[in-house]
Amino acid sequence: MRQSKPSFSFNWRKTAESKLFFPIVALALILLFDLIIIPNFFRISFQQGHLYGNLIDILRNSTPVIALSIGMTLVIATGGVDLSVGAIMAIVSSVAALMMNPFVLGTQLQGIVNDPTYSYSPFWLVLVVPVIVATICGLWNGLLVSYGKIQPMVATLILMISGRGIALLITNSQRIVIVYEPFTYIGQGWLILPFSLYIVAALFALTWLITRRTSIGLFIESVGVNARSSLFSGIDEKKIKLFAYAFCGFCAGIAGLIGTSYISTSDATNVGLNLELDTILAVVIGGTLLGTGGRFSLMGSVIGALVMQAVSTSMYAIGVSANSLLAVKGVVVILIILLYSQQVQDFIRKITGQTRLKETKS
Amino acid sequence: MRQNLITFVDKKRQMLPLLAAIILFIFAYTIGAVYLPGLRDTQTFLNLFNQTPYLLVAVIGETLVVLSGGIDLSVGGIVALVATASAALIRIGWNPWAVILLMLAIGTAMGAIMGYCITYLKVQPFIATLAGMWIGRGLAYTISNESVAINDRTYELLSRIKILIPGLSDVVTQRGAYITISVVVAMTLFAMVIYITHFTRFGRTIYAMGGNNGANEQSARLMGLPVDRTKVLVYTFNGFCSALAGILLSIYTGSGHGMYGSALELTVIAAVVIGGTALTGGEGYVFGAVFGVLITILIQTMILIQGTLISWWTLIMIGVITLFFIGVQAFFSNLKIGQASGDKASRAKRYRQMLSYGGGALAVVVLSLLAINLLSKPDTTTADCELKPFRRDQAASLIKDGAVITYERNGGRNCIDELYAVYPDGRITGDNGVQQIEKQVTPEEVEQLLSFINELGWYTDTMYSTSHLPCGVCYQYFTTVVYQGQEKTVEAVNGGTDAPAEYWVVTGRFLTFLPEFTP
Numbered sequence: 005m006r007q008s009k010p011s012f013s014f015n016w017r018k019t020a021e022s023k024l025f026f027p028i029v030a031l032a033l034i035l036l037f038d039l040i041i042i043p044n045f046f047r048i049s050f051q052q053g054h055l056y057g058n059l060i061d062i063l064r065n066s067t068p069v070i071a072l073s074i075g076m077t078l079v080i081a082t083g084g085v086d087l088s089v090g091a092i093m094a095i096v097s098s099v100a101a102l103m104m105n106p107f108v109l110g111t112q113l114q115g116i117v118n119d120p121t122y123s124y125s126p127f128w129l130v131l132v133v134p135v136i137v138a139t140i141c142g143l144w145n146g147l148l149v150s151y152g153k154i155q156p157m158v159a160t161l162i163l164m165i166s167g168r169g170i171a172l173l174i175t176n177s178q179r180i181v182i183v184y185e186p187f188t189y190i191g192q193g194w195l196i197l198p199f200s201l202y203i204v205a206a207l208f209a210l211t212w213l214i215t216r217r218t219s220i221g222l223f224i225e226s227v228g229v230n231a232r233s234s235l236f237s238g239i240d241e242k243k244i245k246l247f248a249y250a251f252c253g254f255c256a257g258i259a260g261l262i263g264t265s266y267i268s269t270s271d272a273t274n275v276g277l278n279l280e281l282d283t284i285l286a287v288v289i290g291g292t293l294l295g296t297g298g299r300f301s302l303m304g305s306v307i308g309a310l311v312m313q314a315v316s317t318s319m320y321a322i323g324v325s326a327n328s329l330l331a332v333k334g335v336v337v338i339l340i341i342l343l344y345s346q347q348v349q350d351f352i353r354k355i356t357g358q359t360r361l362k363e364t365k366s
Numbered sequence: 367m368r369q370n371l372i373t374f375v376d377k378k379r380q381m382l383p384l385l386a387a388i389i390l391f392i393f394a395y396t397i398g399a400v401y402l403p404g405l406r407d408t409q410t411f412l413n414l415f416n417q418t419p420y421l422l423v424a425v426i427g428e429t430l431v432v433l434s435g436g437i438d439l440s441v442g443g444i445v446a447l448v449a450t451a452s453a454a455l456i457r458i459g460w461n462p463w464a465v466i467l468l469m470l471a472i473g474t475a476m477g478a479i480m481g482y483c484i485t486y487l488k489v490q491p492f493i494a495t496l497a498g499m500w501i502g503r504g505l506a507y508t509i510s511n512e513s514v515a516i517n518d519r520t521y522e523l524l525s526r527i528k529i530l531i532p533g534l535s536d537v538v539t540q541r542g543a544y545i546t547i548s549v550v551v552a553m554t555l556f557a558m559v560i561y562i563t564h565f566t567r568f569g570r571t572i573y574a575m576g577g578n579n580g581a582n583e584q585s586a587r588l589m590g591l592p593v594d595r596t597k598v599l600v601y602t603f604n605g606f607c608s609a610l611a612g613i614l615l616s617i618y619t620g621s622g623h624g625m626y627g628s629a630l631e632l633t634v635i636a637a638v639v640i641g642g643t644a645l646t647g648g649e650g651y652v653f654g655a656v657f658g659v660l661i662t663i664l665i666q667t668m669i670l671i672q673g674t675l676i677s678w679w680t681l682i683m684i685g686v687i688t689l690f691f692i693g694v695q696a697f698f699s700n701l702k703i704g705q706a707s708g709d710k711a712s713r714a715k716r717y718r719q720m721l722s723y724g725g726g727a728l729a730v731v732v733l734s735l736l737a738i739n740l741l742s743k744p745d746t747t748t749a750d751c752e753l754k755p756f757r758r759d760q761a762a763s764l765i766k767d768g769a770v771i772t773y774e775r776n777g778g779r780n781c782i783d784e785l786y787a788v789y790p791d792g793r794i795t796g797d798n799g800v801q802q803i804e805k806q807v808t809p810e811e812v813e814q815l816l817s818f819i820n821e822l823g824w825y826t827d828t829m830y831s832t833s834h835l836p837c838g839v840c841y842q843y844f845t846t847v848v849y850q851g852q853e854k855t856v857e858a859v860n861g862g863t864d865a866p867a868e869y870w871v872v873t874g875r876f877l878t879f880l881p882e883f884t885p
Binding site for chain 1: 437483487488489490492493494496497498499500501502503504505507508511624632635636639645646678679680681682684685686688689692693696
């Protein structure tokens with residue numbers, strides 16, 4: 005092996021091996037494409053105290069996926085996967101709408117439903133109860149995986165299949181329109197930047213603190229790398245997994261609130277549809293290994309979510325229809341995943357290694 | 367005795383999830399037939415097959431992938447692409463057989479590409495096939511955003527030809543129990559795949575690869591089995607199966623749309639699990655696939671016939687049953703671990719643990735069945751009403767009185783029984799047993815309607831009677847049309863697919879033409 009010598013020049017090799025290198029390259033490639041193809045893609049204007057522009061749109065539309073991918077990162081790091089997050093979002097949507105407006109159950113309301121200041125339950129309950137329900141859904145997944153010893157993909161598949169049915173049952177298969185202003189502010193409000201952005205920023209900070217300032221993050225990685233050896237070194241593998249799934253449910257709850265507020269309706273068939281797939285890809289792009297688990301990068305997952313949304317936004321901007329977008333997304337995903345494949349990684353390492361070699365020689 | 371039972375369980379352990387599926391199907395069908403008279407009809411039973419050859423084909427392919435230790439999510443995407451593309455190509459005048467061959471080639475190629483990515487580029491099966499699903503569905507929508515109808519004689523024949531069951535049908539009148547050509551295609555494939563999996567090297571390699579969290583794949587490789595080649599072939603074969611499923615679906619629906627097969631991958635994977643195949647791979651039987659499909663469809667049919675439950679219960683029930691079968695599988699795989707390690711005491715403990723898991727899963731199923739019963743109670747208005755027979759004599763006398771069209775619709779949620787008559791002078795009468803209504807249109811409009819019905823082929827073989835006991839919320843129709851000296855009566859039941867599509871065009875036209883009863 006060649007000894008690596010300390011170098012004063014910019015260390016290419018270290019950069020290329022960083023977890024964030026590939027997600028950032030992917031994002032940069034897509035933005036570069038936008039810069040060339042779409043005029044004024046980067047223009048940001050300031051109107052009525054808000055920032056507007058394509059970049060802001062990307063940030064705003066990606067908030068549910070960012071929230072989901074934060075939770076999903078932990079689950080994937082334990083070596084699992086959670087397919088049910090989209091269905092949990094639908095359940096959250098139904099519960100929240102029902103709490104504000106339970107007329108579908110035949111409840112007599114004391115106020116006018118179309119009044120934007122009226123809600124059947126107090127606002128804090130409308131926020132807390134759906135998130136608790138989502139966390140319980142996550143706990144259920146976690147119980148099946150850790151104590152039931154069922155494969156994660158199968159265990160969460162059950163809730164993925166039946167979750168939307170349950171969500172429709174909750175609202176008696178009706179769409180409930182939400183006009184309650186404090187609730188719609190979650191997804192539609194602006195404080196210079198979109199309000200939902202602050203929520204996911206807070207969630208990110210909380211998760212970062214939990215995983216990087218306590219030993220939980222280390223435990224999760226250890227369980228992912230080798231569950232058996234972590235058990236022998238005294239880590240309760242089952243409880244760690246349970247925590248990861250419950251936390252993923254919690255994140256899905258927050259994403260569900262944002263998603264519901266964004267469209268002002270409890271639409272159990274469409275809220276969070278296919279988002280579990282976007283989320284898993286976001287985490288994979290972020291450099292956390294699907295299937296094997298282990299080292300994870302929260303920031304990588306957030307950038308991954310931005311990559312997914314940037315693809316969608318730029319395709320919309322060049323006039324690709326929403327349905328055809330899926331095909332483009334599929335191709336982009338294949339390209340990005342190929343970028344991650346061992347062959348390409350080796351190739352890049354070779355190039356960057358040689359660059360460094362030349363630098364040190366000269 | 368107990369010892370014998372345990373020995374039996376140990377020896378036939380792999381068979382048991384399959385047995386559980388078969389028993390559950392028979393049990394559910396018996397229970398269903400006791401409570402829902404609609405299920406006792408022979409044709410309803412055969413319709414379980416007639417409605418879903420495409421599902422069976424997709425499940426067969428997926429079972430092989432799952433047995434080899436992988437997973438394929440691209441089924442729904444390929445189905446949508448094939449259905450839409452074939453409809454679009456036939457519309458611009460391609461030969462239908464050429465289209466079918468081309469579509470099979472496309473599906474196979476997509477499967478091969480995904481298999482290549484998974485095997486040689488080491489992309490996770492989940493991600494590679496997910497991209498395949500998106501590409502398929504996206505391309506389908508790119509071809510057409512709307513539903514594309516297939517107006518082709520070959521496709522029509524393929525969907526219409528009934529293979530009558532000897533002894534249960536009458537050859538002369540073409541009525542009685544039958545299956546469609548698609549069922550024969552699916553069953554042939556089914557038999558072929560059973561042969562391939564159990565009697566060829568390829569099949570044994572598939573079994574050797576799957577299971578044990580990928581460790582078995584390594585062992586198979588070390589034994590010198592062609593793991594890589596088999597893996598690519600398995601995904602290629604599933605691509606072929608998905609394409610065939612897409613063609614069968616487009617024959618069945620007579621159209622193609624990008625939305626077809628949405629969430630199909632979920633149903634397919636659930637059916638694979640219900641059919642007794644372990645999702646870890648290596649254990650299970652292709653034979654179970656047919657029961658996985660039958661149970662899924664039986665739930666759907668029962669919920670449709672029962673009539674008061676919303677269709678979303680299907681998904682919930684499939685979820686619950688999947689959970690039950692995963693419980694059964696966990697039970698038996700734990701049994702294996704219990705065998706490997708250990709003394710009697712820990713084995714007994716494990717048995718108890720497993721029994722409690724199994725019991726818990728069973729309790730969930732029973733509780734949810736009870737919950738369904740309780741939930742459906744409040745809506746009793748539909749359960750009491752009784753399907754009345756057609757008023758054939760009354761219709762005949764109306765025709766004798768000079769009516770050119772009589773149209774009777776009965777059944778449905780509230781068991782209505784409406785009989786309409788249209789006269790050449792533009793008078794339309796309606797009678798639902800309680801009230802009589804009347805409407806006047808111009809004679810030209812009546813003439814227009816009659817020639818429209820005639821052009822649709824009312825007096826040709828295109829229109830034929832199909833009649834059996836309708837499901838709970840379905841209607842049955844009895845229509846007689848007299849035009850230019852010809853008279854023909856066609857009976858039909860909706861909710862199934864047996865009636866010709868043109869018939870529904872006619873009834874749809876009636877809906878706008880006839881007066882409405884005030885409830």
